Amino acid sequence: MKIERIEAIPYSIPYSKPLEFASGRVSDAEHVLIRIHTDDGVVGTADAPPRPFTYGETQDSIISVITKIFSPAVTGLDPMNRGKIHQILARTIHNQAAKGSFDIALWDIIGKATGTPVNRLLGGFTDSMEVSHMLGFQPAQQLLDEALRFQDEYGINTFKLKVGRRPLSLDIEACRVLRAGLGPDTELYLDANRGWTANEALEVLRRTDGLGLSLLEEPCDAKEAMSRRRLVEKSPIPVVGDESVPTAGDASRELLSGGCNAISIKTARSGFTEAQQILGLCTGLGVDVVMGNQIDTQLGTIATVTFGAAYEATSRRAGELSNFLDMSDDLLAEPIAIQDGRIGVRDVPGVGADIDEDKLARYRQDK
Ligand code: MUC
Ligand code: MG
Structure with a gap:
């Protein structure tokens, strides 16, 4: 071939x-x-x-x-x-x-x-992934309404809140409203996409103490190495590297230099091969991983499910798999269904990413 x-x-x-x-x-x-x-x-x-x-x-x-x-x-x-x-x-x-x-x-x-299904070629650990939904910037009450709707409609019980706004009170208030409205049993974690300084992130951690937040992702720019290391040392919850760790080399540099102590693995930027290398590094070091989302379509999401469900460490936590729900349409011939908060692996040879050719003809920009 x-x-x-x-x-x-x-x-x-x-x-x-x-x-x-x-x-x-x-x-x-x-x-x-x-x-x-x-x-x-x-x-x-x-x-x-x-x-x-x-x-x-x-x-x-x-x-x-x-x-x-x-x-x-x-x-x-x-x-x-x-x-x-x-x-x-x-x-x-x-x-x-x-x-x-x-x-x-x-x-x-x-x-x-x-x-052979690629999930089985990779590791075939399980046949589905739990879903975490990512909440973008919105006023606090709208965030809660969206989270409650996703809980109700799809059975999703893990939410990643986009933060990194100023004044810090905007995001702190959003955390309080979400925790009060969702109750203690819903997992809630934060992703600041480098929006804060390390000291601002520490202030947010202090002011959200007691709200049961589980992770803090990319709070500040990892290049600000000294303040970031101080933040990681002082944080009571794992600090997740995302955009700072697209490759295995980046992940080892950030972990060894104390820039993060958990890693977001994204197949959209690492493929399956480099994602395997990053995963091996993390499991060897005893570092938690999260299957992240690159604001993926259903096509990208099925790839993340294929990889995430292949290993115990990548399927332990809920993966970020639901952003496609906010798209007006998609290209996948057989749409993804979220049932009881989970997405199943496709039991077909390959990744299961067959394209609807009519839709591709409608949305392609080169013809
Ligand atoms: C995320 O986890 O950061 C936002 C920017 C990007 O590259 O990915 C998304 C989600
Ligand atoms: Mg992120």
Whole structure:
């Protein structure tokens, strides 16, 4: 089997409810659909979400690196030789979402070619993931209304609150209202997307003491190494590295330098292969992981479920798997269902990311 050609298709689907957070706002899923075609007809599919405010990639840069650099260098290679292909991709630095989607599409090919669900190739630990829902910036009462609706409609009982606003009292008030309205048994954690300084984050931790928050993600810029380390030492709850740890090397640097003591693994930026390396590092060091969300479509979400459900450590906590519910439409042929707060792994060869071709024709931007 050989890689014959690679498509990088730009598409845009509006959000019915845009997501706003400290580092940006997403109102349209302007993503790139990657399809790796092989000479024997097997096609690997994956989604690449550009997040310029996080990694610097854009729709154009993803298409460009895939069609102009990756594609000519790997055409003709056997997709089973992932080690060789990754050595070639690694010659280009950064471009995490482009590389991540490329890797997931390769795994999709391997699953289809061997007639095996990729979840089982990776580890096959379990057949579903518990869902955590991400709440974007909104007034406190609207946040509570949304959380209660998601509890009621989907059985979701874990929420990540986007914070990082000033004055700090806005987010502190939101935490109080959510805890009072949701009760003590709902998991609640925070993600500031680098919106605060380390000292502001410490103040928030002091003023939310007693509210049972479980994690604090990317409170400030990890590059502010000294104050960040002080925060991690003083925090009573784990400090999760997210945008500071897209690669295994980044994760080891941040963990060893005390910049975080838990890690968000995102398949959209690490693929399955580098996500495995990050996971190995974390389990070896005894560090908690969370399966994160890159504001993913259903296509990206099914990839996260495929990986997250493959291992005990990645399925222990609820994964962030529900942002697609705020999109007006999607490309997946068989939509994802959330039942009793969980999403099931697809028992089909590959990742289970079959595309609705009519929808793709409607939303693609290159035709
Ligand atoms: C998250 O966990 O930070 C927001 C920006 C991004 O890159 O991912 C999202 C969610
Ligand atoms: Mg985050």
